[in-house]
Amino acid sequence: MSIIEVKDLSFTYGINTPFEKKAVDDVNVCFNEGEVIGLIGHTGSGKSTFVQMLNGLIKPTSGQVLLEGKDIWEKPKEIRKIRFKVGMVFQYPEYQLFDETVYKDISFGPRNKGLNENEIDLTVRKAAKFVGLSDKLLNKSPFDLSGGEKRRAAIAGVIAMDPDVLVLDEPTAGLDPKGREVLLAQIMGYHKERKNTIFFVSHSMEDISRIADRVMVMNKGRLEMFDTPKNIFAQVEKIESMGLRVPQITKIITMLRERGYDLTDGVLTVEQAFSEVVNLLKREGVI
Amino acid sequence: MSFISVENVKFSYDEDKNYVLNGLNLKIEKGEFVALLGHNGCGKSTAAKLLNAMFIPDEGVVVVDNMITSDEKLTYEIRRNVGLVLQNPDNQLVASVIEEDVAFGPENLGVPPEEIRSRVNVALKMVDMYEYRTHAPHKLSGGQKQRVAIAGILAMKPRCIVFDEPTAMLDPNGREEVMNTIQVLKELGITVVLITHYMDEAVMADRVVVMDNGNILTAGTPREVFSQVNLLKKHSLDVPQATELCYKLSGVGLKFDKMPLNTEECVEFLEGVLK
Ligand SMILES: Nc1ncnc2c1ncn2[C@@H]1O[C@H](COP(=O)(O)OP(=O)(O)OP(=O)(O)O)[C@@H](O)[C@H]1O
Ligand SMILES: Nc1ncnc2c1ncn2[C@@H]1O[C@H](COP(=O)(O)OP(=O)(O)OP(=O)(O)O)[C@@H](O)[C@H]1O
Ligand SMILES: [Mg+2]
Ligand SMILES: [Mg+2]
Numbered sequence: 242m243s244i245i246e247v248k249d250l251s252f253t254y255g256i257n258t259p260f261e262k263k264a265v266d267d268v269n270v271c272f273n274e275g276e277v278i279g280l281i282g283h284t285g286s287g288k289s290t291f292v293q294m295l296n297g298l299i300k301p302t303s304g305q306v307l308l309e310g311k312d313i314w315e316k317p318k319e320i321r322k323i324r325f326k327v328g329m330v331f332q333y334p335e336y337q338l339f340d341e342t343v344y345k346d347i348s349f350g351p352r353n354k355g356l357n358e359n360e361i362d363l364t365v366r367k368a369a370k371f372v373g374l375s376d377k378l379l380n381k382s383p384f385d386l387s388g389g390e391k392r393r394a395a396i397a398g399v400i401a402m403d404p405d406v407l408v409l410d411e412p413t414a415g416l417d418p419k420g421r422e423v424l425l426a427q428i429m430g431y432h433k434e435r436k437n438t439i440f441f442v443s444h445s446m447e448d449i450s451r452i453a454d455r456v457m458v459m460n461k462g463r464l465e466m467f468d469t470p471k472n473i474f475a476q477v478e479k480i481e482s483m484g485l486r487v488p489q490i491t492k493i494i495t496m497l498r499e500r501g502y503d504l505t506d507g508v509l510t511v512e513q514a515f516s517e518v519v520n521l522l523k524r525e526g527v528i
Numbered sequence: 529m530s531f532i533s534v535e536n537v538k539f540s541y542d543e544d545k546n547y548v549l550n551g552l553n554l555k556i557e558k559g560e561f562v563a564l565l566g567h568n569g570c571g572k573s574t575a576a577k578l579l580n581a582m583f584i585p586d587e588g589v590v591v592v593d594n595m596i597t598s599d600e601k602l603t604y605e606i607r608r609n610v611g612l613v614l615q616n617p618d619n620q621l622v623a624s625v626i627e628e629d630v631a632f633g634p635e636n637l638g639v640p641p642e643e644i645r646s647r648v649n650v651a652l653k654m655v656d657m658y659e660y661r662t663h664a665p666h667k668l669s670g671g672q673k674q675r676v677a678i679a680g681i682l683a684m685k686p687r688c689i690v691f692d693e694p695t696a697m698l699d700p701n702g703r704e705e706v707m708n709t710i711q712v713l714k715e716l717g718i719t720v721v722l723i724t725h726y727m728d729e730a731v732m733a734d735r736v737v738v739m740d741n742g743n744i745l746t747a748g749t750p751r752e753v754f755s756q757v758n759l760l761k762k763h764s765l766d767v768p769q770a771t772e773l774c775y776k777l778s779g780v781g782l783k784f785d786k787m788p789l790n791t792e793e794c795v796e797f798l799e800g801v802l803k
Contacts, residue, residue, distance in 0.1 A: 255667070260663055260664075283699045283702075284669055284671030284699045284701075284702050285671065289669060289670065332697065385541065386569075387569040388568070388693065388696075389567075389569065390568055411670065411697060414697055415568075415615070415725065417764045418725060418727065419567065421725075444697070444698060444700065444703075446700065484700070484702070485700050485701070486701075488769065489768060489770055490773065492791050493798075496795045497798060500799065502802065511772050511776070515773060515776045515777070519780055521802070522777075522780070522782075525802055528781050528782070
């Protein structure tokens with residue numbers, strides 16, 4: 242069954258002001274339990290607005306978000322509960338970090354869940370390790386961290402909450418390439434074990450193509466495409482017309498195909514491209 | 529003498545002398561486009577803030593066009609010369625209307641009002657945010673804020689711009705536009721320092737400098753630096769996918785004159801091999 246169902250969902254900022262802006266425009270979609278959903282789209286296409294409606298941070302102007310079949314705004318007073326079920330890492334980690342130390346910040350979720358001190362400590366350290374945050378940073382103020390360290394601290398806070406639905410808005414922005422790689426692997430590992438539903442908003446087509454089961458493409462507030470990464474990134478022209486790009490490696494293979502070389506389409510990773518090209522080189526007798 | 533010269537700089541955020549920068553040496557020539565890479569927390573943003581006198585070294589000196597940054601009387605003049613686009617645009621956006629925000633820098637420099645108006649318009653058009661000029665900065669999407677922050681520095685017309693991860697929140701198109709803007713700045717003779725975690729942006733620089741724990745690990749042309757695939761990976765960095773593919777192919781016996789760094793070079797190389 243679908244864990245989240247979105248019906249006729251719209252959101253308009255600044256209603257009845259000169260700056261009225263329809264940020265999400267009549268989106269209808271269902272997500273299966275345990276899916277990893279990638280979310281891409283041009284700057285200002287409505288991605289952050291959309292995911293903030295999934296955990297009740299902002300209230301739809303019209304339409305509904307059903308979590309396990311129930312409208313999350315059915316009892317507005319209980320909306321805070323939803324935020325523990327649907328945990329969210331914000332696009333700018335500064336919006337999320339608030340406590341005096343990184344440690345206290347990460348312990349907020351587990352403490353609210355009623356864990357004892359011992360369990361809290363374990364959870365915090367595990368979450369810090371998950372995101373590659375060294376122990377010596379735990380006692381620092383979150384505001385005295387580098388950009389990438391802040392990002393890691395914010396993600397750790399939500400991982401420690403262990404929500405059923407995990408929403409990550411640009412979680413790899415500002416991470417160094419290895420941090421990005423490790424975080425993706427960690428999230429995939431966690432997902433395999435926990436089997437929770439994950440939303441992953443990103444401008445990195447490389448990351449999306451590696452992690453997502455299905456990809457939503459938003460364009461000017463509308464849901465333009467929703468399909469597997471392979472099918473989405475096979476449509477190079479359509480993707481480029483919406484201000485996006487396919488991964489560099491996909492582009493390379495597509496260009497070679499256009500020049501008449503016999504390679505499979507829908508290549509998304511360097512590993513796939515490597516084996517495709519090696520096979521071609523063998524067939525052509527180059528190696 | 530170099531336009532900017534960082535000499536044996538040590539810098540710490542606390543009294544205990546836990547040096548974040550530990551004897552850093554870096555020279556930047558007039559008109560050069562330098563990409564600055566390195567793992568999270570290695571000191572890139574700290575170094576950036578030393579370049580425009582936001583921070584003063586604990587030891588060593590930073591000299592900008594013959595002006596030493598520790599001389600307070602020169603701070604204003606140094607900031608006129610070196611503009612810094614901060615890593616988090618929220619720390620930079622101050623006014624309640626976008627065009628006022630972009631005008632803030634030139635106003636502080638005493639630029640006449642008519643000229644400010646034209647600079648603001650040009651800068652906002654360059655980052656494709658002109659339509660939004662009367663909106664409030666805090667009511668923008670993440671990537672839109674990043675664009676406005678860039679416009680604010682462009683409008684000051686400094687001789688050098690230091691961009692601290694300007695594309696982290698931008699869509700692929702927006703990233704390409706920022707890289708085009710940097711090319712335009714370069715043609716105008718403006719010196720550019722670009723801090724980034726995107727290797728495909730760094731390959732466009734004249735010179736790539738890789739930092740590691742408060743010091744410089746390696747530096748050189750993009751081709752020199754990105755040919756060292758193993759060294760980069762060992763220090764939390766990477767190479768563009770095009771380079772990675774070719775590097776892997778060298779493992780099955782393909783030979784290179786020069787390491788491909790982008791899509792076009794990679795396709796050209798493979799076509800050459802396949803004849
Ligand atoms: N608080 C706000 N008030 C008014 N308009 C807003 C507000 N936040 C966002 N908007 C507008 O709504 C639209 C969608 O913004 P949103 O943040 O959802 O985009 P996004 O897809 O997440 O973009 P990005 O990739 O840049 O983060 C944009 O045009 C933006 O200007
Ligand atoms: N305001 C501060 N107070 C104390 N320590 C700080 C402060 N800002 C940064 N640091 C520390 O200094 C080191 C270098 O930080 P800096 O921000 O220069 O790194 P960076 O290379 O820009 O990293 P990133 O890629 O994550 O942005 C980090 O270990 C960080 O924790
Ligand atoms: Mg966003
Ligand atoms: Mg930084």
